[in-house]
Amino acid sequence: MSREAVDHALKTLREDRDRISANLLDLENHHGYRLLKGARLAGPTRRRWDDVTARLTLLWRLFDAYQRILDEAGQVRDRQTRPGEATLRELTALLSGPSVELPLDEVPLERRTLLGPTSERLTLAEAVGRMTAAYDEAIGLISAVDAAWETLLGPLDAAEEEWREAARLARSLAAGRDAELDRIGRELAAAGQLVRTDPLALVRDGRADTARLDAVRADLAKVRDVLVEAVRVREEYDRRVGGIESALTRLGEVLAQARDAYRTVQVKIASPGVDEPADPTPVLRERLAALAGLRDAGRWPELAGRVAALEGAVAAALEQAERSRRLIGGLLERRDELRGRLDAYRVKAARLGFAEHDELTRLQEQARELLWTAPCDLQRSTVVLAQYQRVLRSLETGTD
Numbered sequence: 502m503s504r505e506a507v508d509h510a511l512k513t514l515r516e517d518r519d520r521i522s523a524n525l526l527d528l529e530n531h532h533g534y535r536l537l538k539g540a541r542l543a544g545p546t547r548r549r550w551d552d553v554t555a556r557l558t559l560l561w562r563l564f565d566a567y568q569r570i571l572d573e574a575g576q577v578r579d580r581q582t583r584p585g586e587a588t589l590r591e592l593t594a595l596l597s598g599p600s601v602e603l604p605l606d607e608v609p610l611e612r613r614t615l616l617g618p619t620s621e622r623l624t625l626a627e628a629v630g631r632m633t634a635a636y637d638e639a640i641g642l643i644s645a646v647d648a649a650w651e652t653l654l655g656p657l658d659a660a661e662e663e664w665r666e667a668a669r670l671a672r673s674l675a676a677g678r679d680a681e682l683d684r685i686g687r688e689l690a691a692a693g694q695l696v697r698t699d700p701l702a703l704v705r706d707g708r709a710d711t712a713r714l715d716a717v718r719a720d721l722a723k724v725r726d727v728l729v730e731a732v733r734v735r736e737e738y739d740r741r742v743g744g745i746e747s748a749l750t751r752l753g754e755v756l757a758q759a760r761d762a763y764r765t766v767q768v769k770i771a772s773p774g775v776d777e778p779a780d781p782t783p784v785l786r787e788r789l790a791a792l793a794g795l796r797d798a799g800r801w802p803e804l805a806g807r808v809a810a811l812e813g814a815v816a817a818a819l820e821q822a823e824r825s826r827r828l829i830g831g832l833l834e835r836r837d838e839l840r841g842r843l844d845a846y847r848v849k850a851a852r853l854g855f856a857e858h859d860e861l862t863r864l865q866e867q868a869r870e871l872l873w874t875a876p877c878d879l880q881r882s883t884v885v886l887a888q889y890q891r892v893l894r895s896l897e898t899g900t901d
Contacts, residue, residue, distance in 0.1 A: 502596065537550055543699045546698070547698075599622035645704065660721065674728065734801060742808075749815060763778065763829050781814075781818045832879065839868075846865075853893075853896070855893065
């Protein structure tokens with residue numbers, strides 16, 4: 502190498518050294534690196550971290566050797582303003598030759614043989630290549646773990662807080678241990694241990710998989726909803742029971758109306774095709790009476806479920822009773838509607854001058870007999886009334 506080439510190489514290598522030094526310091530100050538260094542790791546994460554740690558140790562030793570050679574070359578260059586051939590050859594050997602020596606314990610196993618070598622020599626450029634590979638692997642691992650923790654620790658912290666809140670609710674109910682909450686707690690502890698010690702075990706296709714934590718949180722939400730409702734029922738027990746009582750009273754009234762209508766229909770309508778409304782009130786009242794025992798025993802989560810189920814059952818029974826009342830009453834309303842239509846058709850026929858028309862008179866008398874005779878045949882009445890309407894329309898339009 503010429504003097505100019507030596508000076509240029511020294512300048513470039515010193516700049517490289519400064520950048521390497523800065524990057525190594527940044528690496529050691531990186532939040533993810535410090536977390537990994539202080540964590541009690543396990544599984545794949547531990548194995549990869551052990552490998553990276555060994556490579557970083559080699560990197561620092563290589564860097565120390567790199568600096569020593571660079572310092573030595575600088576000292577040789579500083580001895581002479583205009584170095585001679587021998588000095589230039591020495592500098593060339595230091596700067597571009599295999600000047601960096603690695604002891605045997607630092608030579609990668611794949612580069613050894615059974616009898617040697619006892620050391621390995623690298624050029625400064627090769628040393629930088631080795632350091633770069635180790636640095637890139639470390640950055641890759643730190644970034645992967647950091648990304649996994651960033652994805653996983655948030656849901657984990659949220660799940661742990663949600664579990665603590667659920668546990669506080671359970672204690673406030675003084676209902677003893679909750680088996681499902683205990684199971685979720687064990688699953689959460691296992692998931693938390695995995696997240697904190699082996700986050701890479703949860704990485705799928707380059708992304709942290711939160712499915713396990715999501716499942717825990719979903720189960721927690723169900724338990725928490727039950728506990729929240731239990732607290733609400735404890736605070737609102739009298740009001741909720743009073744609401745059920747009122748709904749049962751209303752159910753009895755609607756059923757009585759529906760049954761009255763049913764008895765009337767059986768007399769006044771032929772083949773009504775409706776069943777007598779069933780009365781679920783006794784069973785529902787038994788369920789209501791059983792709530793007091795759960796309240797006295799302080800079994801609030803179970804009581805909350807029973808209250809909600811009973812409220813739903815009473816509401817459904819009331820809806821069914823009202824539907825039956827409307828259906829049964831609708832038969833009488835249909836009869837009254839047909840009567841009204843017959844009167845309207847008769848008035849129209851008289852206005853058009855067909856009051857004495859034989860066919861209309863016959864159909865009118867037939868319809869009246871059907872509609873005003875109990876039991877009323879609604880189907881036959883509808884047919885006769887339709888015939889009356891057709892005859893009247895044909896007379897009105899002159900198409901008879």
